[in-house]
Structures are given as structure tokens and as C-alpha cells.
Amino acid sequence: xxxxxxxxxxxxxxxxxxxxxxxxxxxxxxxxxxxxxxxxxxxxxxxxxxxxxxxxxxxxxxxxxxxxxxxxxxxxxxxxxxxxxxxxxxxxxxxxxxxxxxxxxxxxxxxxxxxxxxxxxxxxxxxxxxxxxxxxxxxxxxxxxxxxxxxxxxxxxxxxxxxxxxxxxxxxxxxxxxxxxxxxxxxxxxxxxxxxxxxxxxxxxxxxxxxxxxxxxxxxxxxxxxxxxxxxxxxxxxxxxxxxxxxxxxxxxxxxxxxxxxxxxxxxxxxxxxxxxxxxxxxxxxxxxxxxxxxxxxxxxxxxxxxxxxxxxxxxxxxxxxxxxxxxxxxxxxxxxxxxxxxxxxxxxxxxxxxxxxxxxxxxxxxxxxxxxxxxxxxxxxxxxxxxxxxxxxxxxxxxxxxxxxxxxxxxxxxxxxx
Amino acid sequence: xxxxxxxxxxxxxxxxxxxxxxxxxxxxxxxxxxxxxxxxxxxxxxxxxxxxxxxxxxxxxxxxxxxxxxxxxxxxxxxxxxxxxxxxxxxxxxxxxxxxxxxxxxxxxxxxxxxxxxxxxxxxxxxxxxxxxxxxxxxxxxxxxxxxxxxxxxxxxxxxxxxxxxxxxxxxxxxxxxxxxxxxxxxxxxxxxxxxxxxxxxxxxxxxxxxxxxxxxxxxxxxxxxxxxxxxxxxxxxxxxxxxxxxxxxxxxxxxxxxxxxxxxxxxxxxxxxxxxxxxxxxxxxxxxxxxxxxxxxxxxxxxxxxxxxxxxxxxxxxxxxxxxxxxxxxxxxxxxxxxxxxxxxxxxxxxxxxxxxxxxxxxxxxxxxxxxxxxxxxxxxxxxxxxxxxxxxxxxxxxxxxxxxxxxxxxxxxxxxx
Ligand SMILES: [Zn+2]
Ligand SMILES: [Zn+2]
Ligand SMILES: [Zn+2]
Ligand SMILES: [Zn+2]
Numbered sequence: 123x124x125x126x127x128x129x130x131x132x133x134x135x136x137x138x139x140x141x142x143x144x145x146x147x148x149x150x151x152x153x154x155x156x157x158x159x160x161x162x163x164x165x166x167x168x169x170x171x172x173x174x175x176x177x178x179x180x181x182x183x184x185x186x187x188x189x190x191x192x193x194x195x196x197x198x199x200x201x202x203x204x205x206x207x208x209x210x211x212x213x214x215x216x217x218x219x220x221x222x223x224x225x226x227x228x229x230x231x232x233x234x235x236x237x238x239x240x241x242x243x244x245x246x247x248x249x250x251x252x253x254x255x256x257x258x259x260x261x262x263x264x265x266x267x268x269x270x271x272x273x274x275x276x277x278x279x280x281x282x283x284x285x286x287x288x289x290x291x292x293x294x295x296x297x298x299x300x301x302x303x304x305x306x307x308x309x310x311x312x313x314x315x316x317x318x319x320x321x322x323x324x325x326x327x328x329x330x331x332x333x334x335x336x337x338x339x340x341x342x343x344x345x346x347x348x349x350x351x352x353x354x355x356x357x358x359x360x361x362x363x364x365x366x367x368x369x370x371x372x373x374x375x376x377x378x379x380x381x382x383x384x385x386x387x388x389x390x391x392x393x394x395x396x397x398x399x400x401x402x403x404x405x406x407x408x409x410x411x412x413x414x415x416x417x418x419x420x421x422x423x424x425x426x427x428x429x430x431x432x433x434x435x436x437x438x439x440x441x442x443x444x445x446x447x448x449x450x451x452x453x454x455x456x457x458x459x460x461x462x463x464x465x466x467x468x469x470x471x472x473x474x475x476x477x478x479x480x481x482x483x484x485x486x487x488x489x490x491x492x493x494x495x496x497x498x499x500x501x502x503x504x505x506x507x508x509x510x511x512x513x514x515x516x517x518x519x520x521x522x523x524x525x526x527x528x529x530x531x532x533x534x535x536x537x538x539x540x541x
Numbered sequence: 542x543x544x545x546x547x548x549x550x551x552x553x554x555x556x557x558x559x560x561x562x563x564x565x566x567x568x569x570x571x572x573x574x575x576x577x578x579x580x581x582x583x584x585x586x587x588x589x590x591x592x593x594x595x596x597x598x599x600x601x602x603x604x605x606x607x608x609x610x611x612x613x614x615x616x617x618x619x620x621x622x623x624x625x626x627x628x629x630x631x632x633x634x635x636x637x638x639x640x641x642x643x644x645x646x647x648x649x650x651x652x653x654x655x656x657x658x659x660x661x662x663x664x665x666x667x668x669x670x671x672x673x674x675x676x677x678x679x680x681x682x683x684x685x686x687x688x689x690x691x692x693x694x695x696x697x698x699x700x701x702x703x704x705x706x707x708x709x710x711x712x713x714x715x716x717x718x719x720x721x722x723x724x725x726x727x728x729x730x731x732x733x734x735x736x737x738x739x740x741x742x743x744x745x746x747x748x749x750x751x752x753x754x755x756x757x758x759x760x761x762x763x764x765x766x767x768x769x770x771x772x773x774x775x776x777x778x779x780x781x782x783x784x785x786x787x788x789x790x791x792x793x794x795x796x797x798x799x800x801x802x803x804x805x806x807x808x809x810x811x812x813x814x815x816x817x818x819x820x821x822x823x824x825x826x827x828x829x830x831x832x833x834x835x836x837x838x839x840x841x842x843x844x845x846x847x848x849x850x851x852x853x854x855x856x857x858x859x860x861x862x863x864x865x866x867x868x869x870x871x872x873x874x875x876x877x878x879x880x881x882x883x884x885x886x887x888x889x890x891x892x893x894x895x896x897x898x899x900x901x902x903x904x905x906x907x908x909x910x911x912x913x914x915x916x917x918x919x920x921x922x923x924x925x926x927x928x929x930x931x932x933x934x935x936x937x938x939x940x941x942x943x944x945x946x947x948x949x950x951x952x953x954x955x956x957x958x959x960x
Contacts, residue, residue: 190607204574210577
């Protein structure tokens with residue numbers, strides 16, 4: 123931590139920071155008495171880690187174990203390490219975390235890394251290090267991806283991130299602005315954030331129940347540059363807001379969250395669609411994406427900026443050209459209203475309705491937990507190493523639900539819920 | 542990290558801090574190309590952790606994995622956690638570390654915690670948490686205690702520690718003074734610290750070779766309040782400075798280090814001895830210790846301050862009343878000359894000749910690695926859950942070596958080497 127970035131944390135509102143910690147523990151995790159907690163955080167997020175540890179212990183936590191990552195140490199590796207270093211990862215640590223999760227621990231991640239930290243490093247080394255880490259992380263990630271345990275992600279306004287979001291401002295001003303944006307999006311700017319989250323979760327639940335009652339065969343998106351029919355997977359289920367893990371704990375994995383989302387049918391997507399916000403992918407901005415689908419597969423892809431990176435993404439594997447998620451977010455969501463590009467999916471995917479290339483969520487099927495990989499594929503679930511969300515919603519987008527019989531129900535009009 | 546303590550780190554000489562990092566990697570660890578490194582550190586020591594990571598990668602490290610502990614989070618646990626928390630420990634993490642060591646990783650610990658951090662917490666909770674942690678740490682500690690791998694401890698002038706060592710000074714002045722004391726004691730205040738350590742290691746090696754050639758039956762300490770004969774274990778071996786781990790790497794486990802040390806005979810210590818410096822034990826100062834030994838066992842113990850704590854220590858187990866180490870340090874050692882009490886064994890035991898209550902080091906026997914626990918006990922090696930060093934040397938202490946035949950050789954006169 124440089125002397126510079128240290129002073130910056132002093133300008134972050136301590137009351138709202140404490141509320142964010144409280145929400146992370148009580149709503150994000152619903153941490154249970156006696157439950158251990160494993161945390162990961164950028165070292166700049168120490169003030170939030172401390173507040174979360176305090177709320178966790180007050181909630182009856184067994185042991186809170188934080189792990190800190192430091193951007194300077196990461197850069198020291200890229201600048202100084204021998205070539206062989208970039209194929210190494212701490213598998214022993216991730217295996218240990220998997221053991222902790224299997225033993226009942228909850229998981230909290232604090233996001234806030236500089237999204238462009240590695241943008242000037244050798245992309246081949248970055249890719250190798252990411253791959254080694256992904257493989258090593260697998261045993262721990264599985265417990266989270268399978269929703270075996272209650273888990274949560276919240277964000278901290280790391281100065282190195284803030285200066286990306288507010289490039290025209292000095293670091294302290296940018297950090298204060300990003301802090302305010304995070305607090306507003308995370309619904310901790312009012313006096314009763316826990317109450318606000320309960321109301322928000324109830325609203326999202328009503329919305330998923332409404333969509334699940336219709337059990338649409340497809341959604342039809344129309345608007346400028348967009349005429350897209352997204353078939354929904356057979357036996358799909360809409361999710362949003364709070365959700366119950368296999369350990370029986372109801373938690374909010376993402377803070378903020380505005381979306382309701384489900385699994386599209388990987389072989390039933392037709393038409394064309396245009397992105398409505400830039401996509402930030404590993405340090406590159408991809409703008410004005412325009413793609414055409416045939417039988418679920420992207421057969422044509424253009425972008426006004428970053429087209430090469432987009433095509434590389436689409437060539438990752440067979441599933442990278444098909445959809446794994448479709449999500450609805452009203453244009454009036456607080457994150458959308460901020461007008462900011464956060465360069466962070468946790469925020470940006472909650473600013474507008476979106477689709478994701480790649481891997482689907484098995485939990486977005488009725489009785490998803492009991493389905494085999496093969497059954498999921500038969501029902502239209504997509505499989506890929508990637509999952510990349512990009513925004514297709516705006517105040518000029520209409521969405522219809524199409525029933526099995528072809529009947530239409532207005533879902534969104536001008537970017538807002540129609541019913 | 543408070544804003545306060547952050548500013549303090551800016552006054553620590555960056556050139557000497559970088560030299561300390563270089564010495565830790567090149568002398569302390571002799572880190573090998575391709576070797577992974579597991580580090581633990583107080584979060585305040587981040588500036589040193591960053592320098593060490595850079596030197597480690599320059600030396601060819603595979604992956605550097607740092608773990609940070611935060612005093613505020615530790616206190617949050619004592620202030621807020623439910624009672625059951627104090628029997629918990631992260632065994633999964635220590636088991637993972639043991640796996641990393643078994644896989645070839647080296648180990649570096651940065652010391653610098655506030656020695657009085659827990660002094661106002663419930664001693665029963667502190668004891669329970671320590672016990673749970675010790676048991677969980679066992680698999681990782683074994684690899685270090687058995688010297689399977691190269692390992693090292695260095696220190697960082699954490700402001701919370703500095704204000705204990707220099708209670709009369711403001712935090713920034715105290716930190717600057719402690720930094721200077723650490724740099725001097727760690728021999729990084731000159732232009733060629735690596736060269737200085739090579740010379741120092743050679744001097745310690747000559748001293749251990751001289752003592753090992755005599756293979757004394759006992760040492761006889763005399764001085765004010767002291768007339769103590771310390772029998773040396775059968776087949777004992779003197780160690781000091783650099784030493785070769787079982788993985789073949791020669792490293793300096795402690796920085797600083799001034800002592801040469803060996804294993805006394807647990808059943809052949811006779812006479813009385815008076816401490817020459819206060820002993821800081823878990824937040825309590827024990828002063829003017831005076832004990833009497835009969836057949837290796839302490840049969841009488843007094844102290845002008847902290848006598849109750851001393852007697853509790855002696856009652857830990859049967860081995861706590863017997864000696865596990867005897868060490869010689871000349872009165873002119875740099876740490877002794879500083880005149881400081883560091884409240885940290887890494888420094889204080891290198892300020893004067895000392896003895897340790899409790900567990901012996903199996904490496905301080907000829908062919909120690911091949912001896913069973915039983916064989917070590919037969920030769921006079923002591924066994925205990927504790928190992929507590931306390932100072933008995935000064936400029937008024939003489940030491941004689943006594944041969945098997947009763948012949949005497951002057952070893953120290955007036956606290957300095959006699960030959
Ligand atoms: Zn989404
Ligand atoms: Zn997504
Ligand atoms: Zn010693
Ligand atoms: Zn010792």
C-alpha cells in the first residue's frame with residue numbers, strides 16, 4: 123500500500139462502509155452462528171475486511187480467515203519472475219479452501235481490483251497464469267459453482283479501480299465518487315440497509331415467480347439494431363436476489379444485484395442483436411458489438427472497437443458462440459441510472475438486460491441440482507470454459523414472452539417491466 | 542491499517558529496507574531457482590513483503606504466496622466472537638502449508654507483532670486460542686522444526702511494536718528508532734550486507750568448530766548471583782549461524798543471530814543462576830529471576846517481578862523445570878551494545894548468553910537427524926511443550942569448559958570469548 127493510496131481510504135464514509143459490512147454478513151452471507159468464514163480481498167480493502175470480521179464475529183462466526191492479494195506483488199511477479207513461474211499456482215491453498223468449505227465454512231470475496239492492472243503485461247504470460255490458477259482453483263470453485271455453501275461478493279472502492287472509472291478526477295476524488303456509487307448500488311445509502319435488502323429480495327422474488335408461472339418458450343427482444351428471439355431451455359427456472367444454498371442457508375451471492383436470469387436454449391436463438399454498453403474484457407474495451415445467431419450459434423460478429431478480441435473470445439471453444447444466460451434488468455435500476463461503466467461485471471451486468479456467451483448455470487433448471495451434465499445439455503444448457511455477460515438492454519428495448527403455443531405476453535416496454 | 546500507522550512506514554529508510562529483503566532471500570533463505578515461497582507477515586509489514594517478493598522473483602522463485610495477519614482483526618475476535626470461537630483454528634490452511642513444504646516450498650516469516658497485543662484480553666481465551674492454533678499448526682511446524690526445508694525469520698518495525706520498545710517516544714520517532722535497531726542488528730546498515738553476513742557466518746562457524754573440537758562435558762558459569770554448572774548432552778553438537786536443511790539448502794533461519802548453542806544434559810545441571818535481563822513472556826515482564834538446580838531440575842525459583850507467571854511456566858509439564866538449550870553470546874554483540882529490550886526472543890536471546898527452559902533441539906546432537914526420541918532422551922535431551930529462553934550473560938560472567946577428565950578451559954572472560 124503506498125502512502126498515497128492509504129490517505130485515500132480516510133475519505134470513504136465510515137458509516138456507509140460499516141453498513142456495507144453488515145449487509146455482506148447478514149444479507150450477503152446470512153452467516154450462521156458457529157460458521158467459519160474464508161475471505162479474499164485486495165489489501166487496499168483492509169478497512170472493509172476489518173468491519174466484516176467484526177460483524178461476522180458478532181453474528182457468531184467460528185473463525186474468520188482473510189487472504190489478501192496485493193497488486194504490487196502481482197506486478198513484481200510479471201516484472202521479475204522467471205518464465206516457468208507463469209505456469210505455477212498455489213493448488214495446496216485452493217485444496218485447503220475446498221476442505222474448509224466441505225467442513226462448513228462460508229466464502230466472501232471482496233472485489234475491487236484494478237481492471238487494467240495487467241493490461242500492459244505480456245498477454246501470453248497473463249493467459250498462462252490465469253489458466254494455471256483456474257485449474258488449481260477448480261476444487262474450491264466447484265463448491266461455490268454448485269452452490270454447496272453460502273457465499274457472497276461485495277466491492278470496495280480500491281483507488282486503482284476508481285481512477286479507471288473516473289479517469290478525469292484526481293485519485294481521492296475518484297475514490298470518493300466510486301465509494302458513493304458502490305454504496306448506492308449496494309443499497310447501503312439509507313438508514314435501514316438490511317430492511318431495504320429484504321424489500322428488494324421480495325420484489326425480485328415476485329418477478330421470478332411471475333416469469334416462472336408463464337414458463338415462456340422464448341423471449342423476443344426488439345429495438346434499434348436488435349431483433350432477437352432467445353429460446354429458453356426446457357425446464358428452465360428464473361432466479362434473482364436471495365437464493366438457498368445446498369447447506370440450507372439463504373444468501374445473496376452478489377451485492378449489488380438487480381437481475382433476474384435464467385438459462386437460454388443453446389440451439390434455439392435466432393436473429394441479430396446489438397450491444398448497448400461497452401464490454402470490458404481483460405483490459406480491452408469492446409464496443410458496439412453486433413452479432414447474428416442461427417440455430418443458437420453466432421455466425422457473424424462485428425464490433426466498432428476490439429473486434430479482434432471479440433473473435434478470439436468466440437473461438438475459445440464450441441460453447442463460446444452460444445448463450446449460457448439471459449437476464450432482465452429494468453432501465454430504471456440504480457446502477458443503470460448512475461450512467462457509469464464500472465469495468466466490473468458485478469456492477470455492469472446489473473445496469474441493463476444482458477446475455478452471456480458460454481457456460482450456463484445448472485441451478486437455473488427446475489430440480490437443477492439433480493440433473494446430470496448430459497440431461498442439462500439435452501434440455502438446452504450450454505457448456506463452455508467462458509461466461510461473458512454483455513449488455514443488450516436500454517430504454518428503447520421491448521421484450522415479449524412467447525408461449526409454447528406462440529401466444530405473446532409483454533414483459534418489458536421501453537426497458538421497464540410491462541406488468 | 543489506520544491512517545496513522547500508514548504514514549509512519551514512510552520514515553523507514555527504503556535503501557536499508559531493500560537490503561534487509563535481499564539478505565532475507567539470499568542469506569536467510571538462499572532461495573533456489575524454481576523454489577516456491579510461503580510467507581507470513583503482519584499487514585503493517587507490507588512494504589517489506591513487497592521488497593522480499595521482488596528479490597525472491599529475481600532469484601528465480603516459482604510462486605510467492607504471502608499471508609497477512611492483522612492485529613485489528615485479531616482484536617475484533619477477542620472483543621466480539623462467541624466463546625466457542627477460541628477453540629477453533631484453520632487446520633486446513635496449515636495442512637496446506639505442510640503440503641507446500643513437502644512439495645519443496647521455502648518458508649519466510651516476518652516478525653514484528655505488538656508483543657502486548659493480547660495483554661488485556663482474557664488469559665483463558667488467549668491460552669485456548671494458542672493451544673488450538675498450536676495443534677492445528679503441528680503438521681506445518683514439523684517440517685520447519687525437523688529442518689526439512691530452508692526457512693527464515695526477519696523483522697519489520699511495526700509501529701505497535703516500536704511504541705513498546707520506545708515507550709517515551711511518539712509513534713513515528715519510535716518506529717524510526719526501531720527500524721535503525723533492526724537494520725543494525727540484521728547487519729544491513731553497511732554497503733555490502735551479503736558480504737557482511739558471509740563473514741559473520743564464517744566467524745560463528747569457527748566458534749562452533751572450536752567448541753565441538755573440545756566436546757566439553759559441562760560449562761561452568763560464574764558471576765554475581767551465579768554459580769552454575771550446565772552438563773552438556775552426550776554427543777551434543779554446537780550450532781550457530783548458517784546451517785544446512787535436509788533439502789540440501791544452507792540457510793540462516795534467524796536474522797539477526799549472534800548465538801552459538803547446543804543441548805544441555807537435562808539431568809546434569811547443578812547450582813544457582815540469576816537472570817541478567819528481564820524476560821518478556823506473553824505480555825508479562827519477569828525480572829531478576831533466580832533459580833536453583835538439583836540434578837538438572839529447578840527446585841527453587843524466585844523473581845522480583847512476575848514470580849507467579851514464572852511458577853506457572855515451570856509447572857507446564859515435567860520438562861519445563863529442565864534445560865533444553867544453552868547458548869553463548871559475547872557481551873560485545875551488536876544487539877547487546879544497543880542496550881534495548883526488544884520484547885522479542887529473536888533479538889533478546891542474541892543480546893546475551895542464555896539458557897532455555899523446556900524442549901531441546903534434536904539437531905544439536907551429532908547425527909541428530911537419525912536419533913529416535915528415546916535415544917535423544919537417553920543422551921540428556923529434554924522434552925517439553927515450552928521452549929523459553931532467558932538471559933544469564935553479562936560483562937561480569939566467566940565461563941569455563943570442563944572436560945570429561947575434569948580439566949578446565951577458559952571459554953569466556955568478562956562476557957567475551959577467551960580464545
Ligand atoms: Zn447476469
Ligand atoms: Zn452472467
Ligand atoms: Zn538461543
Ligand atoms: Zn532458544
